[in-house]
Amino acid sequence: MGALLEIEGLAKRFGGIVAVDGCSFSVETGSITGLIGPNGSGKTTVLNMLSGYLASDAGSILFDGKRIGRPDPTAMYRRGMSRTFQRARVLPEIDVLDNLLVAAPKRGLAVWGMSKANRATVDYAMTLLEDFRLIRLAEAKAGELSYGQQKLLEFATVLMGQPRLVLLDEPTAGVNHVMVDLMTERIRQFHAQGLTFLVIEHNMEFVMSLCNPIVVLDHGKQLFGGAPDEVQQNQLVLDAYLGD
Amino acid sequence: MKRWASAHRGLLIGLVVILALALFPFSGVEGWIVNIGIFTLMYAALGSAWNLIGGYTGYVSLGSVAFFGLGAYGLALTFQHVGVGDGLLPFALVPVIGIAVAIISLPLGFVAFRTRGLPFIIVTISLVIILQYLALNLTAVTGGAPGLQVPQAPFQPGTYEQYFYWAMLTVFAVTLLACAYVRGSRLGLMMFAVREDEDKARGLGVATSVPKFAAFAGSAAFSAMAGAVWAYYLSTVYPQFAFDGEFLAMGIILVAYLGGIGTLWGPFIGALILTPAQQYFAYSLGGSQLYLIAYAAVFVVVMLFLPRGVVTTFADRALRRSRRRKQAVEELATAELEPPVEASSHAVAR
Ligand SMILES: Nc1ncnc2c1ncn2[C@@H]1O[C@H](COP(=O)(O)OP(=O)(O)OP(=O)(O)O)[C@@H](O)[C@H]1O
Ligand SMILES: [Mg+2]
Numbered sequence: 001m002g003a004l005l006e007i008e009g010l011a012k013r014f015g016g017i018v019a020v021d022g023c024s025f026s027v028e029t030g031s032i033t034g035l036i037g038p039n040g041s042g043k044t045t046v047l048n049m050l051s052g053y054l055a056s057d058a059g060s061i062l063f064d065g066k067r068i069g070r071p072d073p074t075a076m077y078r079r080g081m082s083r084t085f086q087r088a089r090v091l092p093e094i095d096v097l098d099n100l101l102v103a104a105p106k107r108g109l110a111v112w113g114m115s116k117a118n119r120a121t122v123d124y125a126m127t128l129l130e131d132f133r134l135i136r137l138a139e140a141k142a143g144e145l146s147y148g149q150q151k152l153l154e155f156a157t158v159l160m161g162q163p164r165l166v167l168l169d170e171p172t173a174g175v176n177h178v179m180v181d182l183m184t185e186r187i188r189q190f191h192a193q194g195l196t197f198l199v200i201e202h203n204m205e206f207v208m209s210l211c212n213p214i215v216v217l218d219h220g221k222q223l224f225g226g227a228p229d230e231v232q233q234n235q236l237v238l239d240a241y242l243g244d
Numbered sequence: 245m246k247r248w249a250s251a252h253r254g255l256l257i258g259l260v261v262i263l264a265l266a267l268f269p270f271s272g273v274e275g276w277i278v279n280i281g282i283f284t285l286m287y288a289a290l291g292s293a294w295n296l297i298g299g300y301t302g303y304v305s306l307g308s309v310a311f312f313g314l315g316a317y318g319l320a321l322t323f324q325h326v327g328v329g330d331g332l333l334p335f336a337l338v339p340v341i342g343i344a345v346a347i348i349s350l351p352l353g354f355v356a357f358r359t360r361g362l363p364f365i366i367v368t369i370s371l372v373i374i375l376q377y378l379a380l381n382l383t384a385v386t387g388g389a390p391g392l393q394v395p396q397a398p399f400q401p402g403t404y405e406q407y408f409y410w411a412m413l414t415v416f417a418v419t420l421l422a423c424a425y426v427r428g429s430r431l432g433l434m435m436f437a438v439r440e441d442e443d444k445a446r447g448l449g450v451a452t453s454v455p456k457f458a459a460f461a462g463s464a465a466f467s468a469m470a471g472a473v474w475a476y477y478l479s480t481v482y483p484q485f486a487f488d489g490e491f492l493a494m495g496i497i498l499v500a501y502l503g504g505i506g507t508l509w510g511p512f513i514g515a516l517i518l519t520p521a522q523q524y525f526a527y528s529l530g531g532s533q534l535y536l537i538a539y540a541a542v543f544v545v546v547m548l549f550l551p552r553g554v555v556t557t558f559a560d561r562a563l564r565r566s567r568r569r570k571q572a573v574e575e576l577a578t579a580e581l582e583p584p585v586e587a588s589s590h591a592v593a594r
Contacts, residue, residue, distance in 0.1 A: 051447060077449035091440035093506075094433075102437045103448040106430060111454055114425070116433050161449055 003062075004029040004165055004196050005050070005081075010059035011220075012045050019045040021220035022059070027165065032187065032197040034211030036204075036231075038241060042220040043200045044086055047167050051083045052076045064164070078105060082158035083167035086200075088150040090157070092143025096134055099142050099153060100125035103160035121160075128156045131186060148175040152182065159190065166190075168199045172206055184210060208232070216240065254424065254508075262417050269406045278405035282412050282477065284519040286470050289416040290492075291499035291511025292423055293466035297459040298497070299506035300423075300432060302439030303360065305460075307352075307368030308467045309493045310375050313486035314345045315468025316475035317379065320392040330398055335411050338472045345468035346461040353460040357453070360442070369489060376487035391482025394475055408477040415473055416512075419466040423508055426462075435459055439506075491536065494543065495522065502546050504553025513554050518542070 003026040012020040020042040027033045035043050048054040052071030061068045063081060091099050101117045129135040132152045158166060172180045201207045208228040216223045218240040231237055269278050290308055298304045318341040328334050356367045379386045399407055426432035434455035437445035446452055475481045499518050503510030525535040550557055
């Protein structure tokens with residue numbers, strides 16, 4: 001299978017800081033690609049440009065073979081690329097089920113209907129809540145959930161749009177190990193159903209067991225890309241981590 | 245299933261309340277009390293209309309008064325140039341004016357929505373100031389400072405207020421119904437998402453301009469309808485009153501805050517408490533500007549003691565009580581996921 005996502009020469013600077021400096025890599029269809037790198041190496045910035053939250057200074061993005069001129073968050077989600085945030089973002093004052101229903105794709109006249117969602121959508125949302133062990137909290141406000149549960153909820157939410165590529169920004173950061181296991185299980189489950197992932201992580205155990213290939217970013221450039229064992233043995237990668 | 249039942253219970257409660265309000269003038273109360281009723285319903289309608297934009301989408305607007313004034317002038321100008329009969333007939337104009345003002349609001353929203361947060365508040369209050377200025381200075385159209393006269397309705401002295409009371413009640417009921425629809429629908433969900441985190445919502449495929457413009461235009465329409473009824477009732481419109489950026493603007497937001505922003509019944513409850521109090525202050529402290537100070541003091545007290553409003557505070561309490569029963573279940577669910585030892589991260593390479 002070919003590449004679902006290809007980025008070429010992506011660049012972004014903030015004033016004097018070069019956050020992303022001609023970054024190129026691709027995500028193969030059906031892979032769980034890891035994106036690692038020291039703090040401040042530009043991982044989140046790359047994600048922000050891919051998902052349309054930030055305009056890039058240079059470079060090109062190809063999603064599903066089509067060039068994305070100026071990505072826009074709404075359009076990217078509808079094209080089948082959805083993301084989570086490094087610091088979990090949920091809609092705190094509305095309930096957990098509604099958080100999922102918001103993300104169900106609906107446009108045109110369907111927006112003006114009398115109900116929040118049709119039966120099938122609600123059922124699908126309930127299935128996801130079941131999968132993420134949040135079902136008993138369906139009527140709680142999202143803001144009342146623990147941080148780990150919010151991370152799970154955010155992940156569940158982006159699955160409502162039936163995406164083809166999910167970008168996860170540090171899904172395990174600040175989450176206890178029971179939830180990390182749950183997160184891992186769910187990624188594997190949806191991966192088995194054909195979903196492609198790009199996962200940013202610092203948790204090496206998690207990355208090495210889950211991702212292949214792994215792209216290493218340093219100072220906004222891809223340093224290396226390969227299988228987990230190659231990454232672990234690569235001198236450049238070791239230097240980047242130890243030298244920082 | 246449970247949601248369906250609760251939606252219908254809500255509809256029933258709404259129907260009973262509106263019916264009770266409709267029967268109120270028959271209880272033998274005097275005209276001046278019905279007059280207070282009209283103002284209470286006007287604030288309830290304006291507060292509910294404000295809630296659509298300020299409470300549901302979180303875009304705190306001070307522009308309600310602008311649309312209220314446009315509705316009032318709209319009615320007066322139609323009287324002057326078209327001739328719409330008298331008696332009950334002019335009431336038929338009210339929804340037409342609402343729709344017209346909603347259309348006018350769209351380009352204004354286009355400008356206002358270039359901003360959010362504090363700048364949005366400033367843009368919307370500027371709108372009121374600009375319109376007041378235009379009403380004062382476009383003398384040929386608006387009659388300038390003395391404003392425009394609307395022919396007085398030929399109702400009997402004893403029942404004169406009643407017709408306006410029912411008209412204002414209708415405006416309030418329609419506004420409430422629209423709010424109830426929004427709250428249970430996809431559109432409302434989108435509005436709430438915009439309020440909670442607009443950028444996040446965009447990343448979930450929500451076309452955020454749909455709920456924003458719907459709330460803005462809907463709010464404008466209902467405010468204008470209240471303004472039109474009000475102008476016919478007073479049979480005059482002039483700039484300081486129609487585009488009152490202080491007293492009226494403050495009152496609208498105050499009823500919403502007092503009752504509970506973002507709740508269905510909040511603005512009504514707020515108006516029910518505040519409007520009679522306001523009329524009382526105006527009576528007892530009327531001659532001076534003191535009543536404005538008393539009014540501002542109410543605002544401060546509300547913000548201090550009920551920062552989330554009456555409805556929100558009591559709803560939270562009721563919820564907590566019913567939660568306690570569910571708590572056992574929830575604790576179980578949480579315990580499953582969160583064992584006592586919380587390892588905050590497993591970072592190996594940091
Ligand atoms: N909005 C912004 N304004 C200014 N500088 C920024 C902004 N966002 C990121 N940066 C800078 O760009 C660089 C890359 O940041 P980025 O968040 O992409 O790194 P990261 O690889 O995600 O790091 P971490 O692992 O800590 O999350 C950093 O030096 C950061 O300070
Ligand atoms: Mg980051």
